[in-house]
Amino acid sequence: MKPIKILGTGMTKFGEHWNKSLVDLAEEAGMKAVKDSNLKLKDLEAIFVGNMLSASVTGQEHLGALVAERLGSKIPAVRIEGACASGAMAVHQACLAIASGHYQKVLVIGVEKMTDLSTAEVNRALMGASAEAEEGVNGFTFASLYALMARVYMEKYGLKEKDLAQVAVKNHAHASLNPLAQFPFKVSLKQVLESPLVADPLKVLDCSGITDGAAAVVLSSRPWTVDNKQISVSIIGNSLISDTLSLSARGEITEQEATRKAVQEALRMAGIKLKEVDLAEVHDCFTIAEIISLESLGFFKKGEAGKATARGETSLNGRLPVNTSGGLKACGHPVGATGVKQIVELALQLRGQAGKRQVKNARIGLAQNIGGSGSTAVIHILERENHV
């Protein structure tokens, strides 16, 4: 594909924003991205908003026009929904719109406001991403669906609970270096293993939290900015693949077929090999999800990702740093914002602006955002160019 430039990025602090509404968060992240791009609001031609839960949490739909209104703009604006993959899906759709030649400069905002509801209500709302008639009505929650995957995986590959816990320990360590993370502190293996059980074998610290937040990127067909010093980062591959909503309809639940297919497609578009990827942001809504994702992406053989995590291969200084932002686990998971935040994190890393969590000499980054229990997989591959 023809590379799509990331001209600017922005995000809010992830966490509990009791004083900020959904549209306040969208505006904050959006304006930061526009400022970072050196463009003006009037330069933009369209707005894509990724969001999953606005209706069930805040009663607000029609987010495209809402966000445009807040930004004082009357340009085309659409809302994209694909459960927890809504953010990456919005980026994907924006890329297609640019690739079609229809737009040249587009703002993408992923936003979610979750903390206005109780935990039980949020869990219920999130089940909208599952096969509701089969899983939701029978009392499943996402924690229990992923617990089911974890159990089968543990039986099959001999994974231990402490291997799962290593993912949380690593991602919290990364988040401790990210001032915008929801949980910017380290946790010990013991703390994870002793945290209260949510759905056996997953404990509180195996699960991502409930988060408010927004992230935004300004995308373009070409570099409009005159700042030649800015390192240019582009999206060079992107793909979106669907799978069944219901877990029971899949042949294999210890891998994500949608991720496997999507990454092959994205690598083909980018014209690179997987081994060229320097760092990745993957969908760790639960610790087991990171392990399954890393294997489905092809970074590790089946049954190997847990051990590799324990060996530190996916840590900041490892051979493939994974979730340097802190991931969904520790940076937070405002569902509709997550996919965009992954792109923001990779862009910062590739530009060399990731502060204390900077990965040295990173050239290529990969983001994988999942909807439901693996029913939607969106992959983006980003590349740093050394000259504009």
Place this chain on the structure above:
Amino acid sequence: MYMKKLKKLTRVGLVGYGGYVPRFRIKIDEIAQVWGKEDGKISRGLGIREKSVPDFDEDAVTMAVEAGKIALMRAGIEPEKIGAVFIGSESHPYAVKPSATIVAEALGIGPDYLAADLEFACKAGSAGIQLVAALLEAGQIEYGLAIGTDVAQSKKGDELEYTAGAGAGAFILGRKSGEFLAQIDYFSSFSSNTPDFWRRNGADFPSHGGRFTGEMAYFRHLEEGIKCFLEGSEQKMTDFEEIIFHMPNLKFPLKLGQRLGVKEKQLKQGLIVKQIGNPYSASSLLGLCQVLDKVRKGKKILLAAYGSGAGADILSMRTRSLLLTKRKRGPKLSYFLEQKEEIDYSQYLRKGGYL
């Protein structure tokens, strides 16, 4: 922020006080065990060992009467001279029919008095003290009685259940300087529409906003409220020997103290939450009773009550030598803290009328 200069009260003081805590206690670990929680984790986290439980025939009114009787003993005045009675509670036995008249009549007050029930979550009692102080300063009454009393409500299994206690604190205020056991210097309030904790009309139990009750509610209102109070009255935290904050658990007042630069010894005496939990409107008032039972004359005390919904009431006072003689006239709070009987969860359910 708008900051007003506070008027120093010229002739308002405490002339009597009394605290009452029902006899029964349930261990927090006993409650936690019923709900399958890890042993000791919740009591450690909250900093509370046990909470007070009223008997089946006790309610906010009976406890208010008990506390009021002790306040009258200490004041040594004719009850008929009390010109105002305010009862602050969120567990008034009647939705319509004042607790204040029941309590006043039981105490021999009336009929020439102003009576009203107050509700402002955990700060309705301190609001009563402020109203009485204002009536006294205005010369409208000779004496006034303010009581904070609660059989704290909580849904079984809710996190509130671990802390919701019971008790009452009563204060008689007057305007004759020679009768003061403590002179009240300043008071102020800080309020905002913040829905952190509520109970809808007809609902049996309150609801709350989880973590929202902390930062945006308790800490914001107390921190900013105290800041306004100190600036308005030209006082500093270090001026006070004794400081009492509302105590929903042990963690919150300690954390607030840290943020405001309060030393542990300033807070220590009033921290009764460990023994009785959180009797809502009576929480900080019982802390004040405990402090008045112990301190010497000439000590400066700061009381900062918090009520959900939300607001903070702040008062400062100086103890007088009369405190030392007056406090001997009635049972100290320690009497009620020590006269206790431990009960298990089933007895606790029975006493609460759940069986």
